[in-house]
Amino acid sequence: MPYEVKIDAFxxxxxxxxxxxxxxxxxxxxxxxxxxTEQYLMYIKTMNELKLDVASEFLVMAATLLVIKSKMLLPxxxxxxxxxxxxxxxxxxxxxxxxxxxxxxxxxxxxxQDLKSMEVERGLMYTKPPSDLxxxxxxxxxxxTDMNVSLYDMLAAFQKLLRxxxxxxxMTTKVTRQEISIETRMTEIMGELNQVNGRTxxxxxxPYPTKDHIVVTFLAVLELIKRKEIDAEQQENFGDIxxxxxxxKEGAEMIGHH
Amino acid sequence: xxxxxxxxxxxxxxxxxxxxxxxLKQVAEVLEVNELKAYEIIEDLKKDYDSDNKRGIMMVQLxxxxxxxxxxxxxxxxxxxxxSPHTSTLSQAALETLxxxxxxxxxxRAEIEEIRGVKTERPLHTLMAKALIKEVGRAEGTGRAYxxxxxxxxxxxxxxxxxxxxxxxxxxxxxxxxxxxxxxxxEKFNETINS
Amino acid sequence: xxxxxxxxxxxxxxxxxxxxxxxLKQVAEVLEVNELKAYEIIEDLKKDYDSDNKRGIMMVQLxxxxxxxxxxxxxxxxxxxxxSPHTSTLSQAALETLxxxxxxxxxxRAEIEEIRGVKTERPLHTLMAKALIKEVGRAEGTGRAYxxxxxxxxxxxxxxxxxxxxxxxxxxxxxxxxxxxxxxxxEKFNETINS
Numbered sequence: 349m350p351y352e353v354k355i356d357a358f359x360x361x362x363x364x365x366x367x368x369x370x371x372x373x374x375x376x377x378x379x380x381x382x383x384x385t386e387q388y389l390m391y392i393k394t395m396n397e398l399k400l401d402v403a404s405e406f407l408v409m410a411a412t413l414l415v416i417k418s419k420m421l422l423p424x425x426x427x428x429x430x431x432x433x434x435x436x437x438x439x440x441x442x443x444x445x446x447x448x449x450x451x452x453x454x455x456x457x458x459x460x461q462d463l464k465s466m467e468v469e470r471g472l473m474y475t476k477p478p479s480d481l482x483x484x485x486x487x488x489x490x491x492x493t494d495m496n497v498s499l500y501d502m503l504a505a506f507q508k509l510l511r512x513x514x515x516x517x518x519m520t521t522k523v524t525r526q527e528i529s530i531e532t533r534m535t536e537i538m539g540e541l542n543q544v545n546g547r548t549x550x551x552x553x554x555p556y557p558t559k560d561h562i563v564v565t566f567l568a569v570l571e572l573i574k575r576k577e578i579d580a581e582q583q584e585n586f587g588d589i590x591x592x593x594x595x596x597k598e599g600a601e602m603i604g605h606h
Numbered sequence: 607x608x609x610x611x612x613x614x615x616x617x618x619x620x621x622x623x624x625x626x627x628x629x630l631k632q633v634a635e636v637l638e639v640n641e642l643k644a645y646e647i648i649e650d651l652k653k654d655y656d657s658d659n660k661r662g663i664m665m666v667q668l669x670x671x672x673x674x675x676x677x678x679x680x681x682x683x684x685x686x687x688x689x690s691p692h693t694s695t696l697s698q699a700a701l702e703t704l705x706x707x708x709x710x711x712x713x714x715r716a717e718i719e720e721i722r723g724v725k726t727e728r729p730l731h732t733l734m735a736k737a738l739i740k741e742v743g744r745a746e747g748t749g750r751a752y753x754x755x756x757x758x759x760x761x762x763x764x765x766x767x768x769x770x771x772x773x774x775x776x777x778x779x780x781x782x783x784x785x786x787x788x789x790x791x792x793e794k795f796n797e798t799i800n801s
Numbered sequence: 802x803x804x805x806x807x808x809x810x811x812x813x814x815x816x817x818x819x820x821x822x823x824x825l826k827q828v829a830e831v832l833e834v835n836e837l838k839a840y841e842i843i844e845d846l847k848k849d850y851d852s853d854n855k856r857g858i859m860m861v862q863l864x865x866x867x868x869x870x871x872x873x874x875x876x877x878x879x880x881x882x883x884x885s886p887h888t889s890t891l892s893q894a895a896l897e898t899l900x901x902x903x904x905x906x907x908x909x910r911a912e913i914e915e916i917r918g919v920k921t922e923r924p925l926h927t928l929m930a931k932a933l934i935k936e937v938g939r940a941e942g943t944g945r946a947y948x949x950x951x952x953x954x955x956x957x958x959x960x961x962x963x964x965x966x967x968x969x970x971x972x973x974x975x976x977x978x979x980x981x982x983x984x985x986x987x988e989k990f991n992e993t994i995n996s
Contacts, residue, residue, distance in 0.1 A: 359894055360919030405919050452916055455971055459900035460893065462968050463959060467890055470960035473861065473870040474622040474879050478699045478819035479676070482728035484685040499764045502708070503773060504932035504954035505701030508820055509722060615878050617857030618871035622879055624819075636881045660849070662812030680813035686831045687814055698821035773930050 361409030362453040364391065369450075376450060379443055381420050385413040394566075397550075416442045477509070533568035538577065538593065547592040550580065612637070612647040613654060620651075620665070620674045625724045627671030648672055696732070703729040704738060708760070708772060712742050712753035730754070738763065807832070807842040808849060815846075815860070815869045820957075822866025843867060864956035865963065891927075898924040899933060903955070904970050907937045907948035925949070933958060 358364040368387050369376055392410055395402050419442035541548060553565055569591065572578040581590050619628060619636060628636075634644035652665040666675050676684060696704070703726055706718050719726045733739045742755035756769065766772065814831060815823060823831075829839035847860040858869050871879060891899070898921050901913050914921045928934045937950035956963065 359897060360917055362918040403919065409918070449916075449918070453918065456897055456900045456904070456916060459904060459968075459970055460896035463896050463900055463903075464891075466959040466961075467896075469873075470958065471890075472873040472876040473960070474618070474876075475820035475868060475870050476621055476624045476816075477702075477722060477724045478697065478821045479625070479817040480699070480725040480728055481684060481688050481817060482725075482731075484681065485688045485728065499766075499773070500932055500935045500952055500954075501696070502701050502705050502764070503930070504952060504957075505698050506705035506709075506775075507932045507954060508698065508957070509702045509705070611854055611857075613855040614857040614872065615875050618875035618879060619857075619882060621858050621869070622871055622882065628882075632882075636878055654855070659806055660808040662809040662814075663816050674816070676813040676816055677809065680810050683810050683814060683831055684817055687817065687827075690827060690830055698819070774926075775930055 359457075360403075361406050362450060363457070364388065364406070365409070365446075366450060366454055366457070376454075377447060379447065381413065381417045381443060385410075385417050388413055394570075412446065416446060528564050530564055530568045530571060533564050534572055537565070537568055537572060537591075541578065541591070541593045546595065547590055550591050553591065613651050616647055616651050617674075620672060623673070625673060627668060627673035629671050633672070696736075697729070699724075699726070700729040700732045704733055704756075704760075707733075707739050707754050708756050708769070709775065711755040713755075714745050714751040714753055716751060718754075808846050811842055811846050812869075815867060818868070820868055822863060822868040824866050828867070861960070862962045863960060864953045891931075892924070894921075895924040895927050899928055899951075899955075902928075902934055902949050903951050903964070903967060906950040908950075909940050909946040909948055911946060913949075931958075 358367065365384065365388065368384055368391075369379060372380075372383070374380060389410060392402055392406055537553060540553070550569075553569065569578070569580075573580060576594055578591050578593055581592070615637065616633065619633065630641055630644055630648070633648060634641045637644060637647065639647070648665070655661050655664045662677055662680055663674050664677050666673050699722075702722060703718060706721055707713055710717070710721075715726060715730060718730075730739070737757055737759045739754050739760065740757050741752045743753045744750040745753055760766075761768065810832065811828065814828070825836055825839055825843070828843060829836045832839060832842065834842070843860070850856050850859045857872055857875055859872050861868055861870050897917060898913060901916055902908055905912070910921060910925060913925075925934070932952055932954040934949050934955065935952050936947045938948045939945040940948055951964065955961075961967065
């Protein structure tokens, strides 16, 4: 059963890349390709392991990143220097095309944010339907002339109606979403691990087939790995992943990460 | 000292409620005051409308609800608005009604009015006169109200081969669900990554 | 001396027009004044709404028409009246697609997908069904792909007077310029250090 959650979390490979670049707080014009590629691939891999549906665009981008990475390792043949005119220093950077795409995409991603806030702002205003003015109309048959409206006009009218939120008696109850926090799930996972002598099959950590639960569990595992409270191991490629608790010796120094 | 601007809030509420109006009880509930206070606020706004001749709206009490309506003395201008040549194309009211019929046919006038929240006699009249809709039968039960549906002219006019060719309405519920899930994931993912 | 109560009449007209709104031309026609005078009357009423905090409605200009709407500060009370507290908003995918169309219209689906780096069929569908975009023509060349553009409903949905009111897109050229400057500076800096 493929989950599209993941794909929707990032709008596409460009969105994911922007996210990784922002996370590293690096200059978009000087992307450390090796590092970004590694993170990108790790992300795709985890998604595969979770059997989340990875759209083909993500894989195409992975290939592109690998090509750029290898080009970066080549000596720069194409560097042409015209010493008389420093403006003419021409160096083809294998990253150029990608950077340009990222910048172009980022522009519209930001514009989408603007639209989002305009949408919210507009949502604060309520309008009313046109009044029924039949009492003011003369009894005459409307002529069957050119109405000059299109299907879009009809659709737009309908959307307007839907938007003009229907008002009714105040509701007292609101449905609240049952949320499991990552923290809670982390504690649960550590508990589960202790019950099975500290080691379990990764897949066994996902007993509930709900998207929420899977996503939260996955992130809880990531966080636990980051905090070095658990370790993940895989015997062979494509083999099952096992998760085990890292036992901390009594009195061990936990200061500093390295 | 009243810091809350009751007049302004009540006017907003009545304006948005349109022809459906609001009962005293509803006003009290939304404003979170008792009914006596709600009544005072209503009377206060009503007096404002009546005493200020720069206002073109007034408050009326109809079928147990309070509603806003245009002042009678401006009726001649409303008549001109109805007759204005610019309103000769299909009005928003007519288009809305047409869309509801197209997507929900066969449907009665009462059902259309339930959806729109306003009287729909005139738009139905216009649409019938333009041959875009017709009576297609009678509903079961008491009253045996007319059922409306679209016509062949409707399809011709909008260049549709059949009614199935109408653009699909977005599955609102589904869209929202996916978006919520995505938001949740993204939020959690960020929490983890950035922590 | 003005015996005619323009404010009152205009308020009646706008109230009756609802979210269909009235154009400047319509106002002038119905009031039987020229457009300049109509504009003055409109501005006058608008000022009244804005300056009087006892009023709960205001005048907005949406997609080329004047309309009445509730004041934003009363939104929390109005929300209590709305049956679904969860208002359906556009997904991130739809917003991105819409942003690209709004700034680059007319534009084909392939061009949009080129920018976003993902398939865009579904968001386009949603946007069409919500009447926020429409097909505005066909591209030249093989395939003759559809070109998309925004609609009047788009303006209304985002509270815009006209398409020109869209916030300006961050200028790519400027970005590059700054980067070039930085590069140049760095180069010079290195030259100095190493010489």
